[in-house]
Amino acid sequence: MQKELRMLSWVNPFLEVGKTKKYGNGVFAKKNLKKDEVLTVFGGYVIPIDEFKKLSVEMQEYAYQISENLLFGPVSENEVCISEYFNHSCNPNAGFRDQLTLVSMKDINVGEEITFDYAVCMTSDILDLKCLCESDDCRKYIKGNDWKKTELQKKYNGYFQPYIREMIDKK
Numbered sequence: 001m002q003k004e005l006r007m008l009s010w011v012n013p014f015l016e017v018g019k020t021k022k023y024g025n026g027v028f029a030k031k032n033l034k035k036d037e038v039l040t041v042f043g044g045y046v047i048p049i050d051e052f053k054k055l056s057v058e059m060q061e062y063a064y065q066i067s068e069n070l071l072f073g074p075v076s077e078n079e080v081c082i083s084e085y086f087n088h089s090c091n092p093n094a095g096f097r098d099q100l101t102l103v104s105m106k107d108i109n110v111g112e113e114i115t116f117d118y119a120v121c122m123t124s125d126i127l128d129l130k131c132l133c134e135s136d137d138c139r140k141y142i143k144g145n146d147w148k149k150t151e152l153q154k155k156y157n158g159y160f161q162p163y164i165r166e167m168i169d170k171k
């Protein structure tokens with residue numbers, strides 16, 4: 001990771017990048033954090049889904065969805081910062097407060113990896129990954145329609161991207 005003076009995202013100073021056992025880089029807590037602390041305010045570009053598909057596979061991994069047809073994230077390697085290294089977990093400790101703000105969903109201990117469930121932001125079928133999180137409630141495969149699962153809607157109530165909250169409310 002390149003250290004830039006100007007970064008697109010604000011990242012809580014008590015977070016750092018470290019190596020995970022299965023996913024390469026991840027983000028870890030450098031001190032104990034309380035529930036509902038701001039972890040990151042994401043910065044980036046609004047990327048229409050067709051444009052997103054033209055990005056390199058590496059860059060695609062750094063974007064997340066903010067509406068049915070738009071993604072959000074950096075578009076070039078030198079814009080990548082800590083905030084792009086949050087991994088998925090089916091038993092996560094973070095979620096979204098609004099389109100751009102990632103917060104802790106529970107108290108987090110020093111050394112713990114910060115993760116969120118990609119179901120809280122992704123609804124497109126571009127999300128299709130084999131999960132290696134091995135938590136008790138691991139779904140094994142993470143798909144773009146996972147947000148429709150009632151148990152996830154309960155589990156992440158208040159932590160979904162706003163456009164997904166709206167879709168849930170409409171149903």
Ligand SMILES: [Zn+2]
Nearest residue numbers: 090131133138
């Ligand atoms: Zn899992």
